[in-house]
Every structure is written in structure tokens, then in C-alpha cells.
Amino acid sequence: MIKKYIIAIDLGGTNLKIAVLNLNLNILRKEIIATRTFRTKVSLIESIVDSVNAIIARYHLKKRDVLGIGLGVPGPVDHKSGVVHFFPNIPGWKEVKLRDILQRKVGLPVTLDNDAKAMALAEYTLGRAKNASNALCITLGTGVGGGIIIGKKIYRGKNNAAGEIGHLPINENGPRCNCGGLACLEAYIGNKRILKQARKIFQRKISLEELSLLAKQKHRKAVRIWKEIGRHLGVALSAVINLMNPDVIVIGGGVANSGKVLFSAVRETIKERAMSLQARQVKVLKAKLGSDAGLFGAAIMLKQERALR
């Protein structure tokens, strides 16, 4: 039977995005649900199930027309067994067989992977890393995630845990990171850290959106903050460039919208610090797919996985 639809879900620390796509990867419908209200594991799983059932009902889909559900989640997972190891920013999850639970409750095939890997796959298939052989895609948000493409495929490493650029130490000593490490990139440029720095410098509460807007208006303090973020990021990317000699680095996530200041600082730092052969060759680009990258990636994952069966 020929399937017509894919359901894609991008589960985040603050909200759950769900979409219906056709097999050509066009988004037909999209909804966003706040996850912050679902504090327990059980209620979050129920909300995923409810959102699937609701979108199926609302758009009068038939389950037999749906190829399956692709799900990107904000933490390390065993992609083969469908087990979530844990979520750094959602408490109460430890070795949860999420794929099996969802398949049982929804009655559709489910494919599960880390959200940053989904985003990388999307940028590789549809976005800025298209045609690259070797690429790193990085998402800047509450966490700093990454996905690596090598030889035109997602590179997973031994435990599907490769790509954690957010946890590259950029100093031997420095702030303690959520992961238990020290001086990780995320401890310098994760959203929380940026907002804390901004509050200190502006002497008031300030949002990321405002901070981006002010930088675009060339506000001195805002420019200074984004430049500093770009330098931290540039040091970590120099490490990746020297180690992996990639074709392309794609930067996405909310913080990537801060405008040219951030990207200029990143590129300058790479030029100053990375080895010249590798630095000359690498393109550093802003992600194309924006906040839908996770949904596209989840749908592509599902499509690839089902094609293998």
C-alpha cells in the first residue's frame, strides 16, 4: 500500500512541534504545544500521544496512509533500540524505551533520534550542507548540540553519541557544565549563560530577541556580547576544523539569528586560529531551514528508516 504522510515531531525542553508532511517532505500542517506544563515523564509521553491522535483526527488522516512517526528528542538516545538515555534539560528521564512505548500507544512505526542529528540530516538533505561530503551542523539553544555528516551520512560514533560540540572544552579551567565537564562550549554560549551575561551588562532583564535586535542596530553593549559569543564559538570550531577538515559548518538555532556580528566574529576567529589549509577551505553558513529543521530531519529519518525495511 502506498503511504501518503509522515508525522514529524520535534520535542524540545520548552515545546513540542508536530507536523504532517507528504513524502516529498512538504509540511502540510504544523502545531506547537508547550511542554513545560508536562512536568512528569508520564504526562509528557501522554502529551506526545495526544498530539499525534489530535493531528490525525483534526486533519482526517487515516492511520493506514501514514508511513510512521519521526521523533527528534533533546538528549542522547540509542537510535537502534529506541531508548532515551536521559534528557539534560527535562528531569525524570533515564533509559526510557520511548520508541516501543509510543509504537504501542499510537499503533504506528516510530523512529527516534537526537534532535541535533535530525537537524544536521535536514540541513544536509535540504539545506546549507547539501552536497557536502563532510559537515558539522551546530544548533545554538538552551543546549548547544551538533550533528556530523561524514561521507554523506550521519556519523554516529560507538554509542550514537558523536557530535557533542557543545561539550568541547574550550579552556582547561572554567565554568562547570551541566554535563559534569569543565569549561565546555555550552557553559559559555548556552542561552542561559548569554542571558545572564546580558543582564549583568545591561543591568536589567533582557531577552535574546531584544539582544539580537540591539546588535542589528549596532548597540555597543549588544555587539560586544555577540562578538564574545562568536569568539568562544570560533575557538571550538577551530578545534573541529583542524581535527575534521570539513567542507561546511552550518550554524542554526535561535542564537544564529543575531545577525552578522556573530558570524563575522566566528569567521575572524577561525581565520586567526585554525590551520590555514583547513580554514581556507571550510564554509561557515547560517542554517537554511530555521526552526523547522528538526521537523524536516525527523521526517527524513523516518523515511530513511522505513526504506531500509
Next chain:
Amino acid sequence: MIKKYIIAIDLGGTNLKIAVLNLNLNILRKEIIATRTFRTKVSLIESIVDSVNAIIARYHLKKRDVLGIGLGVPGPVDHKSGVVHFFPNIPGWKEVKLRDILQRKVGLPVTLDNDAKAMALAEYTLGRAKNASNALCITLGTGVGGGIIIGKKIYRGKNNAAGEIGHLPINENGPRCNCGGLACLEAYIGNKRILKQARKIFQRKISLEELSLLAKQKHRKAVRIWKEIGRHLGVALSAVINLMNPDVIVIGGGVANSGKVLFSAVRETIKERAMSLQARQVKVLKAKLGSDAGLFGAAIMLKQERALR
């Protein structure tokens, strides 16, 4: 015609090793020639050619029995075109078509690659990274080089320049590196830096061999130096572990002979700093093939290359 022999050359900053191997990769003959005396590019090339001709003559080989020459060199090369980009520790080399020059002068097929990649290939084929899917091999010497194995093959990146773990910055600020970068691992644990540190601490000139011996005898100052080196290396390896989630990390080169102190400090630092999932899974091992790794790797490269034709 069935070939019987491979000539392997490991060109270093201080000496040139040349060996004859059979096709089962047993070393039949080996010689070492000081390269320090060959100061110019022309004289160094001549010395390579002379050493090949000499070893052929001395062991009564017939050129028609030789499959070719595998050559590992201490710097970035274009492996496909056989061009040496430059040597960080041998002056006067820039975009030299070394493969073509040698093939013309010697009349045998030549395969050329970076020495750290050759070492990684050797440890993967015959040594400690055997059966690994994803591995990093690192050589500690005047320079700190690396080779990455992904999916059972040498990972080259866009310009065959991947694997430069010696040029991973481990701090945002720090000593200037030979590569032009700042605070690269090599600037902390390259041999020259170690000897300089040791001279300062011991208040006299001291060799790496003595420094290793003293550490094995639990001499307090020597132990302190190796521990510090291990910590620097551990920080860089934590970055690689979080980014690449490898099965195995193999550490070779002279400095790896300093005994348990170094390896303990490396492993402790990884345990403290890398993400637990990745850190639990990775093995950190001492290279098996010692100073012959480069020769084995050069021979394997040549064998693989000739098999493709």
C-alpha cells in the same frame, strides 16, 4: 608478475627509516639514516633516492620484484596528487610534487601520505586499534600528529588534512603554536616544550629518556611533569571523545614510553571531564608497533593503493 617486496620509508625531522617488507608485512631489513645533515630540499630528496638504491643493491633485490615504495612524511600532503604542502619542522618545502619526482628518479611506483595517518593505519591493521570501527591514533613527538579511522578507513576530510589533534586549542589564550594558532595541544606537549619545562624544573638539561626513567623511579619532579602533560592531553582527548565518540584512542610516539604516570593522568582527566556515556566506552591504549608503526603504515598504504589499480 607476482611481486615479493615493498619498500617502506618513514621520513622524520631527524632521521629517515627505510625497510624492506614482504607482502605479509614482515620487516626483512631496516636501516636508519640521519636527515639532519640534509639541509636543503634537493639533498633530502637525493638522500631518499640514494637510500632506496642502496637498500636495493645491498640486499640484491630486483626492481621487478618490488611492488613499490610507501612513504610517510612529517607534514600535510595531498595524498591523491602526491604533493607535499609543507613540512612544519623541515624548512624549504612548499607544494613539492614529491611522488612524481621520486617515481621518475627511482623507477618504482610511490605512494605518499602523512606519517601520522600511516601510523594510524598501521595500528588499525596490525596494532591496538584492530577491529575498531572508529579510532583516533595520536603520535607524540616533536610535533603532535593524529590519524582518524572512521568506518574502518582512514578519514581524510576535504584536503586530507583531518586528524590534526596536535592543533586542537585547549585554551582560549595561551602559547603561540608553530602552526600560527594559539594554545594548541602541541604548544603544551610537543617534545621541545616538555624539555624546556623539564630544564626549568630540574635546573639542568635533561633528556626525554631520563625524564621517563625518573618517572618510573617515582622521582617527584618527573612525575609532576608527566602528570601535567597527561592532563593537557586528557583535556584535548575529552574534546575528541565528546565530539567523535570513538571506540579506541591509541597513543604512540616517544613520549608514550614515559610509563604509567602519563596514561593514568590521561585516563583520570577523561573520566573527570568527558561525558560519561562516551568516556565509559572508550579505550585509551598505548600503541603496539612502537617506532616501526610509520614503516608498517607506509607499506600498508602502498599495498592498498596498488590493489586499487
